[in-house]
Amino acid sequence: MSNNNQHSKLNNENIAVSTLVNSLSERVNNEKISAIINVTNVMADAIFIVNAQGVFESVNPVAARFFNVPSDILIGKKWQHFLQEQYRDDYEYMFESWKNNYQTPLNHGPKEVKIIKAKGNFLDVELSVSCIPPATTNNTPLFICIMHDISKHIKKYKVLETLSKLDHLTGIANRGTLEKTIHKDWQTCLMNKQPLSFILIDIDYFKLFNDNFGHVKGDKCLQKVAKTIEECLPSKDSLVARYGGEEFAVVLPRSHISNAEMIAKRIQDRILNLNFREIGLPDNVKISVSQGLACEYNNQYRTSEALMCAADTALYRAKSQGRNMICTR
Numbered sequence: 001m002s003n004n005n006q007h008s009k010l011n012n013e014n015i016a017v018s019t020l021v022n023s024l025s026e027r028v029n030n031e032k033i034s035a036i037i038n039v040t041n042v043m044a045d046a047i048f049i050v051n052a053q054g055v056f057e058s059v060n061p062v063a064a065r066f067f068n069v070p071s072d073i074l075i076g077k078k079w080q081h082f083l084q085e086q087y088r089d090d091y092e093y094m095f096e097s098w099k100n101n102y103q104t105p106l107n108h109g110p111k112e113v114k115i116i117k118a119k120g121n122f123l124d125v126e127l128s129v130s131c132i133p134p135a136t137t138n139n140t141p142l143f144i145c146i147m148h149d150i151s152k153h154i155k156k157y158k159v160l161e162t163l164s165k166l167d168h169l170t171g172i173a174n175r176g177t178l179e180k181t182i183h184k185d186w187q188t189c190l191m192n193k194q195p196l197s198f199i200l201i202d203i204d205y206f207k208l209f210n211d212n213f214g215h216v217k218g219d220k221c222l223q224k225v226a227k228t229i230e231e232c233l234p235s236k237d238s239l240v241a242r243y244g245g246e247e248f249a250v251v252l253p254r255s256h257i258s259n260a261e262m263i264a265k266r267i268q269d270r271i272l273n274l275n276f277r278e279i280g281l282p283d284n285v286k287i288s289v290s291q292g293l294a295c296e297y298n299n300q301y302r303t304s305e306a307l308m309c310a311a312d313t314a315l316y317r318a319k320s321q322g323r324n325m326i327c328t329r
């Protein structure tokens with residue numbers, strides 16, 4: 001944009017803003033309001049003022065940019081219409097209830113909401129609403145609303161939230177996710193009288209693998225095992241997680257023990273057939289896993305922890321009976 005154009009655009013904006021300032025302050029007939037609006041217009045925060053109907057009375061340039069609509073177009077419109085539906089209803093209700101109890105000031109501290117930008121895009125903002133003291137406004141109810149753009153924080157938060165659910169080395173679910181998932185599946189399966197199976201899988205003699213080939217190759221082996229187990233799972237609602245060190249867990253909602261045994265057998269075969277050529281190990285380097293299975297059906301176990309404990313006992317048996325075994329509790 002040329003300097004001239006930019007200058008005339010700013011000029012137009014200033015004229016529009018001062019017209020609005022005059023209109024509101026004349027209506028409210030108050031110099032204090034005029035001063036407040038003049039201050040908000042030069043502030044770096046997004047600020048707008050609404051009346052008791054939630055109608056925009058003043059919108060500073062930063063707020064207009066948030067809504068992606070010029071201030072003069074916004075004035076006279078209901079601000080709730082610029083909120084995502086779920087928040088719109090909250091604010092409609094808030095303003096309506098306030099009208100029946102208007103002696104109580106309508107204030108709230110920073111709250112996360114989504115405002116509508118043009119073309120159906122949303123912007124995550126933190127919004128606070130404060131009632132301007134009636135003495136300042138000649139008893140005309142006005143609310144000053146301040147918004148902060150939190151979209152970058154939300155994006156980062158989502159990335160961190162996803163990472164916090166995963167095991168850093170293998171990329172599968174971590175123990176925390178496993179515990180939350182089995183707890184949720186436990187309740188759903190119990191409520192619907194459906195079975196819930198659980199498998200604990202432990203790599204055999206993994207210390208030897210590390211001792212012989214080093215920890216870096218040991219890490220690659222863990223990644224490969226995680227991927228292999230994942231590929232053996234039947235449906236999207238089943239879950240594989242790293243339980244700890246060289247131990248993995250599989251949750252199979254709506255699966256009877258016979259189904260879990262079939263999956264365990266598939267895991268056993270696939271693991272036995274793995275080779276580690278891509279990390280420079282000869283074809284005769286092989287690994288195996290021991291597995292412990294347990295299934296909740298007809299109230300055998302009191303809690304999901306008890307079910308996991310039962311699978312652990314079965315795994316212990318698989319180890320003590322010679323490894324590369326599948327044992328059912």
Ligand SMILES: Nc1nc2c(ncn2[C@@H]2O[C@H](COP(=O)(O)OP(=O)(O)OP(=O)(O)O)[C@@H](O)[C@H]2O)c(=O)[nH]1
Nearest residue numbers: 202203204205206207208210215216218219245246
């Ligand atoms: N490379 C690597 N090794 C790990 C990791 N976590 C645990 N380990 C190793 O896993 C091995 C587990 O050894 P043990 O508990 O003695 O079990 P094991 O040698 O597999 O023997 P059994 O389970 O009895 O068959 C240890 O050497 C740990 O250092 C990891 O993240 N990376």
